[in-house]
Amino acid sequence: MKKGFFDRRQLALPYVLFLLVFVILPLFVVVYYGFTDAEGHLSFANFLAFFTNMRTVGTLVYSLVIAILTTIICLLLAYPVAYILAKGEYARKHSFLMVFVLPMWINFTLRITALKEILTLLEGNLAFHPFLNTIICMVYDFLPFMIMPLFNSLAKLDNSMLEAGADLYASPVQNFLHVLLPLSVPGIVSGVTMVFLPAMTNYVVLDMVYNSTYIMGSLIGSYFSSYDWNNGSLISAILLMMIGLVTMVTNRLIGDKEVASR
């Protein structure tokens, strides 16, 4: 093969630089601010304060509840859609998939504004159902992120697996539980990761529907807007750790499956 002007190492340089400046460095900044006080001394005071303050812990729990609910509803809605799109016999399944993913192409602000108008029309005053509205907006916003990975994982799944299940006396329900579901775990895990974590922090959606609901993202936002870098960073760091933990656990989960499916 003919050699190019650059070798692979040289070609990697821009990306390495980018990662250093925009990913690795900010991470250190966040962790540094999180565990120092206003004078720059190492301190766990913020950390302790977060977990002893009922208000912040309450926000954490509330965010978790919203994120979990959003994820579950997204999963329940997305799975059948992804299944039908991936396994159904439609001539234009990719066009159908497009219809579900299309909202992502439309400006986020416009989408939520439209949804806000619809909800106002239905409910009269948005303030009456803050929790319900939060869930509706979150689900609407994140659904495509659940459909895509599920679709990809189901489309890859060999039909003969399901035929083998049926051949071996599995009823349609058994076939789903013992063959389809276990084999789509990688898709479910990546869908959940794509929805659960952003759902904990995406307070912009709530702000836009004049929602008084407070989630982790709102907390970070309010600290930063009052120039409290330390507390804001700490919460970010806590979320980061949670994300890290969840990813580690799920990776182990998929890891086993992936090895098995090879």
Added chain:
Amino acid sequence: MENRKTLIELKNVRKSYDGKTNVIEDISLEILEGEFVTLLGPSGCGKTTILRMIGGFDTPSDGQILLDDSDISLLPPNKRPINTVFQKYALFPHLNVYENIAFGLKMRKVSKVETDKLVKEALELVDLEGFEERSINTLSGGQQQRIAIARAVVNRPKVLLLDESLSALDAKMRKEMQLELKQMHKTLGITFVFVTHDQEEALTMSDKVVVIADGNIQQVGTPEDIYNEPANVFVADFIGESNIFNGVMSDKLTATFAGAVFPCVDDLEKGIKIDAVVRPEDVDVVEAGKGQLSGQVTSCDFKGTFYVMFVQCGQYEMEVHCFDYFAPGTTVGLNVDPDMIHIIPYDMSINHYEGQLEGINDEGIITVKFADLVRKVDYKNIYADASFEEGILKAAGGETINVAGTNVTVSFEPSDADISDDANEGDVTGTIISFYYIGDHYSYTVRSESEEDYVVDETDLWNQGDLVSVVIPDEALKIVLA
């Protein structure tokens, strides 16, 4: 072996996926209890579709599939006492070997103790004792194959379906598995239905071979029958090597083909057209001038245990398998024993079409419509005795003949038609779906879009799948009143 009862019966089964073209035309087949049946045919012939319909993965568009005399055509796979070894095994990657084999038992709620025992037995059967805890991806192709077989037979099905199950294995492993499968079939006593495109595999393993081509059964018989008495040119060409010649029964027990006269043992009516099949290993090489045929060796290649030699006898080419070497250019004589010549009556349905006369014009030209074609022919070609006067066609007896709507049979000789590469030059366009070498020429079957077949003899070589057009000259058409 005698008096075994019918286990599976296919009755006039037809399958179409798009509602237009039939993958399976109209198949009826009986499979006896405990039989090893092989469905053999080239790829795309519909053999896998038949297997899938027996397994329940596809349902017939028409007809019935009976198992033990009850109709199972529409029963889902999980309700059929039939298990399948899939082409790519389809083992569950999320389960280990034990769980894979136990899957069917678990679904039927067989007790744990019983399951343990059965899985152990199944693993012993396939010689993989102690593999219970292994994960599927650590197994070699051959081992996966065995686990797939164990997973199916552990359920003690009435029928085991094997879909090209050996095609992914290398040649040596394949031979081994063939023998093992045959052994397993004996041990288990289960009916095996095996699908393959490999004729050698089919002949080695089966009690009964079903040769399928183009959605139709071509022949059903024991491996010996299929090889020695092919029912038609397709089977003769597909199974083993063969020399095929067009010919004619020139006398009682005498056939003329390849430019010579041969005594034979098939008693067919004098004068009828035939296809004669001679296997290369049945041709004896004798001294030049002393054989029924005489020709020049064009090539002679060693194939391990014998030589493959081609001998040009005038315009005809003969393939010969022999144990001695003859240098190219040598003149040799060839003999064929009467009982080594297999005679197949020429398929009279070739290039015969039902047609209709549309009408007659002022010049006495009749429009005839058949297959994909509309042709104009002089009335004399159809009504030889009739006369045409003042726009009226009269029979010899004087009565008026009403032409429009009359049914006719139109036919032409394969040798009178031509194939053209230019899709627009000919009378009808189609793709070559099959071709055979017949002694001194190729016989092509061209299928048009409306599924009409045209057989054309040509000396030039085209390939299967080529888009061509068929030229049928007016004078080649034979039109007979039906």
